[in-house]
Amino acid sequence: MSTETSVTPSLDRAMCAELDAADPLASFRDRFALPEGVIYLDGNSLGALPKDTAAHVQRVITEEWGDGLIRSWNDAGWFAKPVALGDRLAPLIGAAPGEVVLGDSTSASLFQTAVAAVRLRPGRRVVVSERGNFPTDLYMLEAVQELLGGGEPLERRLIHDDGPTLDDVLDDDVAVVVLTHVDYRTGRMRDLAEVTRQVQAVGALMLWDLCHSVGAVPVDLNAAGADFAIGCTYKYLNGGPGAPSFIWVAERHHAAARPALTGWHGHARPFDFELGYAPAEGITRFRVGTPQLLSVAALEASLDIWSEVDLDAIREKSLRLTELFISLVDARLAPWGIGVASPRQSARRGSQVALRVDDGFAVMQALIERGVIGDFRAPDLMRFGFAPLYVSHTDVWDAVANLEDILSTEVWREARFARRGAVT
Ligand SMILES: Cc1ncc(COP(=O)(O)O)c(C=O)c1O
Structure with a gap:
């Protein structure tokens, strides 16, 4: 695997087809129901x-819900699903069995774990994150600061590429550092092990957001010795819109960790219906309430695919694709100063590439109209x-060819490409 972009600009479409023919992951494409004529670059x-998701969810609906009714909580293993699927997801992030559980949204899981982390460092009054973090992480942290500050909110320190750096903000008052491993905008990837080591050197805990990492790059949380991680399953894992998040907590913290939300599914004896809350053993205490089982079923179908995937092969292909894209952009889009x-x-770099383009919104809409979706x-x-x-x-070749055509014809200037929906 090279460390620099290395695809030659003279590469042509036939060579891309040859690379496809030699691609060890090529057969997986047929497992997805992608519409004809679409190049999907928004995974x-x-x-x-x-392709198997609809039939699996249909079976859960008709057989487990329809026929099994309430019995499916036991007979179909519904109650155990969040931990059972957590175990299936664990190898994708370097976690051990019993360390991962499905959660609610990523935002809720961030709150759930950040509170637990701060509580594990009593007396420390600072939380650290990054200015460019996905905003929901910062919003949820604000609530944590309020909740655990004891009247005066906890202090927040934010790092940034132009400073301050992690070194500048870390000291023995920091309880937790919350960073996203692969940046949602630029795809910039942090060194998981090195950052974790730096954070723990001042006695703070490390909470990783793996939304843009899981299924995109190999991640080894236990090798890095990290403390907490959360992430979503609707991006590279293909769990579907609204698929549950996941929570990873290093086993060494299970006994002492006190999550924010203490629902009955995280109780030690949920069906004793006791008056008071008693946390379950292990990762189960991070559960909250009834899981969204139809979404869980959709995720289950996509995890079947992931159980066959070699993450090193994913990384190698991902780098080939992003290097190819960057080389083609350099070679063909230079006249527009992109x-x-x-x-x-x-x-x-993670598995995405961002281009800085004036009027990029309209250019993207023009690209989407041609079936190239980013x-x-x-x-x-x-x-x-x-x-x-x-x-x-x-796909990469064709995407850049379309982009070049849109830029050279300036078709993107047409008024319809400037209209914005609620989601960009
Ligand atoms: C890094 C990161 N964190 C969190 C989220 C979103 O969280 P939620 O699943 O709660 O919508 C995203 C969404 O794209 C994200 O990129």
Whole structure:
């Protein structure tokens, strides 16, 4: 695997087809129900639909719900699903069995774990995050600061590429550091092990947001010795819109951790219906209430695919695709002054590439009209996600060819491409 972009600009479409023919992951594309004529480069936002998902969810509805009715809580294993699927997800993030549980939304899971982390460091009054973090993480942290501050909110320190750095903000007053491993805008990837080590050196705990990492890059939380992690399953894992988040807590914290939300599914004896809350053993205490079992069923179907996938092969293909994209952008889009906002050093890049384009919103709409689907993040980033299970090298070629045509014809200037919906 190279560390720098290395695909030659003279590469042509036939060579991309050859790369596809030699691709060890190529057969996975047929497991997804992608519409004819669509090049889907937004799997970093909402993953594609696996072909088996509809039948599996249908079976859960008709057999488990329809026929099994309430009996399915036991007979179909509904009650155990959040931990059972957590165990199936665990190898994707370097977790051990019993360390992962499905949660509610990622936002709720961030709250659930950040509160537990701060409580494990009593007396420390600072939480650290990053200015460019996905905003929901910062919003949820604000609630944690209020809740646990004891009258005066906990202090928040934010790092940023232009400073302050992690070194600048870390001291023995920091309880927890909350960072996103792969940046949602640029795809910049942090060194999980090195950052964890730096944070723990001052006695603070490390909470990782893995939304843009899981299924996109190999992650080894236990090798890094991290403390907490959360993430979503609707992006690279293809669990579907509204799929549950996941929570990872290092086993060494299970006994002492006190999550924020103390619902009955996290109780030691939920069906004793006791008056008071008593936390369950292990990761189960991070559960809250009744899981959204139809969404859980959709995730279950996509995890069947993931159980066959080699994460090193994912990373190798991901880097080939992003390197190819960057090389083609450099070679063909230079006349329009388009900048690559993602790291060029592949070790620091996740599975997406962002381009800085004035009027990028309209350009993206024009691209989407042609069936090349990416997305846009204000003020000027066009985001392209490369999900190695279903994106091919010829897709990358065709996407850049379409982009070049849209820029050279200036078709994006047409008024309809400026109209914005609620979601960009
Ligand atoms: C890094 C990151 N964290 C959190 C979220 C969203 O959280 P939720 O699943 O609660 O909508 C996203 C959504 O794209 C994200 O990119």
